[in-house]
Amino acid sequence: MITRTLLTIVTTAMCTMAFAADEVKIGMLQGFTGPTESLVAPMAKGGELAIKEVSDSGLFLGGKKVVSVRGDSTCIDAAAATAAAERLITSEGVVAINGATCSGATTAVLNNVAVPNGVVMISPSATSPALSTIEDNGLFFRTAPSDARQGEIMGKVLGSRGIKSVALTYTNNDYGKGLADSFKAAFEASGGEVTIVAAHEDGKADYAAEVGALSSAGGEILVVAGYLDQGGKGVIQAALDSGAFSKFMLPDGMVGDSLAQAFGTGIEGSFGTVPGTDSPGAKMMGDITKGADFSGTDPYVPECYDASALLLLAMQSAGSTDSAVFKEHVMKVANAPGEKIYPGELAKALKILADGGEVDYVGGSAVELVGSGESAGSFREVEIKDGTFATVTYH
Amino acid sequence: MDVLNALVLFANFVVVPATAYGAQLALGALGITLIFGILRFANFAHGELMSFGTMATILLTWFLQAQGAGIAPLPTALLALPLGIVAAIAAALATDRAVYRFYRHKRANPIIFAIVSVGVMFVMAGLIRIIIGPDDQSFADGARFLIRAQEFRQVTGLKEGLAIKQSQLITVSIAVIVVLLLFWFLQKTRSGKAMRAYSDNEDLALLSGIDPDRVVTIAWIITATLATIAGVLYGLDKTYKPFIFLQLLLPIFAAAILGGIGQPVGAILGGFVVAFSEVMVTYAYKKFFSYLGPEGWAPDGLVQLLSTDYKFAVSFIILVAVLLIRPTGIIRGRVL
DSSP, X not given: OHHHHHHHHHHHHHHXXXXXXXXXXXXXXXXXXXXXXXXXXXXXXXXXXXXXXXXXXXXXXXXXEEEEEEEEOOSSOHHHHHHHHHIIIIIIOOSXXXXXXXXXXXXXXXXXXXXXXXXXXXXXXXXXXXXXXOOOTTOEEESSOOHHHHHHHHHHHHHHTTOOEEEEEEESSHHHHHHHHHHXXXXXXXXXXXXXXXXXXXXXXXXXXXXXXXXHXXXXXXXXXXXXXXXXXXXXXXXXXXXXXXXXXXXXXXXSHHHHHHHXXXXXXXXXXXXXXXXXXXXXXXXXXXXXXXXXXXXXXXXHHHHHHHHHHHHHHHTOOOHHHHGGGHHHHHSSSSEEEOTTOHHHHHHHHHTTOOEEEOTTTXXXXXXXXXXXXXXXXXXXXXTEEEEEEEO | OOHHHHHHHHIIIIIHHXXXXXXXXXXXXXXXXXXXXXXXXXXXXXXXXXHHHHHHHHHHHHHHHHHTOOBXXXXXXXXXXXXXXXXXXXXXXXHIIIIXXXXXXXXXXXXXXXXXXXXXXXXXXXXXXXXXXXXXXXXXXXXXXXXOHHXXXXXXXXXXXXXXXXXXXXXXHHHHHHHHHHHHXXXXXXHXXXXXXXXXXXXXXXXXXXXXXXXXXXXXXXXXXXXXXXXXXXXXXXXXXXXXXXXXXXXXXXXXXXXXXXXHHHHHHHHHHHHHHHHHHHOBOHHHHHHHSSTTOXXXXXXXXXXXXGHHHHHHHHHHHHXXXXXXXXXXXXXX
C-alpha cells in the first residue's frame, strides 16, 4: 500500500515536472514602479504580446508554451533591480530576460545577475552609451539605440530648426549624464553653443533655484534630459512659472502622454526625439494592438515587443533555450539575410526557422543590430501641436 | 546699464520665490519654537505633522472637487484647510496622550524627548505613506497666476518678466494673518499669558495656579494648526510629496535656532533669513550683472556662489555657524 502511495506521489511529481519543462519562462524585468512607471505599463504589455503570439502559434521548439514572469526593476534602485532579477532566474527559472528599463538598473542586473548566471538579456529601453562597451560575454543586447546616437539626432533637429544656443539640464543618473554628454559633444561639433550644463535631482518639490541658474545662463530653448514623471516635469513647471523658458527640447525620457496632459498648450511648439521608425513595421505594430488596452505606437512598446520576439526567435533558430547556445543566434535572426519579419508574423518566422530557413527580423522598430548588439536606431521627431505630441518626421 | 531690468530679474528669481518660501519656513519654525518653549524639546516629528495635516486637507480637497464644490479662483484646498487642521490637532493630541505625556510625568530628560519624537516621526511617516502613498499628489486648482511673465513684459515693455503665482500671494497673506493672530493670542489673552509664564518658569507658573495640562493642550493645538497651514501652503506653491517633509525639517530647524529658540519673532526672522540665503547663494547672477554692466558685456562665468545641488548645505552652514558663534540666536532665546 505504502509502495503504491509512494509510486503515485513520484509519478505525480514527475508529471508536474514534465509539464513545467514544456513551459518556457521569459522574465519581464521592467520598471513597473518609479520614474518610468507610466512608460512601462504599455511596454510590458507589448513585450507580453509577442510572447503570447509565439506561445499560441504552437510552433515554438516543437509546441512548447511560453509565459512571461514579471519582475520590478524600478528605475533608480539598483539593489531592487538586482534582487528582482535574482528572483526571476533562481526561483522562477526564466531562460532569458526582457529588460531592464533604465540604464542604471540594466547595468546592475547585467553585472550582478545576468553575466554570473549566464542568462541572455535584451533591454528594450536602456540607452546609456556605457552599455555599448560593457563586459557582457555576448549575453547583452538592446533593441533601443545608444544615447550617443540620440545626441547626434538631437543636434541635427536643433540645426534644422535654426537654433544656435541652448541651456541643458539633465537628471543626475547614468541615462541623463550619458545623454547630456553625447548631445553636448554633437551639438558643439556642429557649431551650436550650450550655455550651461546643470544636473537636477529627481524627487524634489521645488526646482525654482535650478531654473534660476539655467535662465541666467540664457539660451533660446531649454533641453531637458530627464524623466516626465519626475524632475523633468518639475523643471518645466518651474521654467513656465517664472517665465524663464517657454520652449523645450524633450528627449525620449520626456516624451509621453502624461507630459502633454500636464502642460498641454502651455508648451506648444516644444519638440523632441523618441526612437521610432516609418518602416511598415511601426504601422503593423499599431494594427495588431487595435482593440487591446494599450497602443502599439506608444514609446518603447515596439522595442519591447521586438526584444521578446528576438529572444524567442533566437531560441527557435538555435533549437535550444540555453543562453550559452542561443546567444549566438540573436544577431543572426535580427539581421539580413533572410525573410523579413514584421509584427504579427512571428508564427511565420518560427516555421521558417524550424524548416532550417533564415529570417531577418524587422519588427516594430526596424531592428538592425550593430556593434556589440544594439539597435542602429531610427528616431521620430515629435512636436507639441494643439497640446499633444504629433510626429513631424523620421531620422 | 539697465537697472530696471536687473531689478525685475532679481525680483522674479530671488525676491518673490524666497518670500513665499520664507513664509512657509517661518510658519514651520514657529511650531518648533512653541513646542520647545512649552514642552522643552526639539520636536523632530514636526515635519511629519505638517505632512499629516496636509494629507488630510488633500483628501478632503479631492472629495470637495469631486462634489464640484469650490471657491474659484481661490484653490479648493483653502476650503478644506479647517478640517485638515482639525485632523492634525487630533493626531497631535493623540500622540501627546499616547507618548509624550508618559515621559512628561516622568520628567524625562529633553534628549529623551527628542529621541522619542524621532520615533513618532517614523511612525507618522509610515502611516502617511500607507494612507496616501509615497507619490507626488497634485491638489492645487483655481487660478495659477496673478501676473504672468509674458503679460508683465507686454505691459511694461521690459525685457524681463515678473511672474507672481496666486499661491505665493496666498502664502504670504495667510502667513501674515496667522502670525498677527498668534501674537495677539500670546500677548493679550489669558491663555496666551499663561503659556508665556509657563514657558518662562514652569515651577513659578504652577505655583500661581496655571494648569499645565491645559497649557500643553493649547500648545499642541496651535502647533498643529501652524504645521498644517505651513504644509498646505508649501504644497499649493510647490507640490505635495511625503518624502520632502524630512528634507524640510533641516531649514525649519535652522530657522528656529537662528532666530533664537523659544522666540516667536525670532522664528519668523529666521525663516526669512534662511530662505533668502538659500535662494541668493545658489542663484546665478550672470544675467543680473550683464544688465548692470556696459551694453553687450556679460560675465564669463555664471557668477554663482554655490551650485543648486548644495541648496540644503546652506541651511546646514547657517545652523553650524549660529551654534558656534551665537548659540542663543538673533533674538536671545534658549540654548538647545
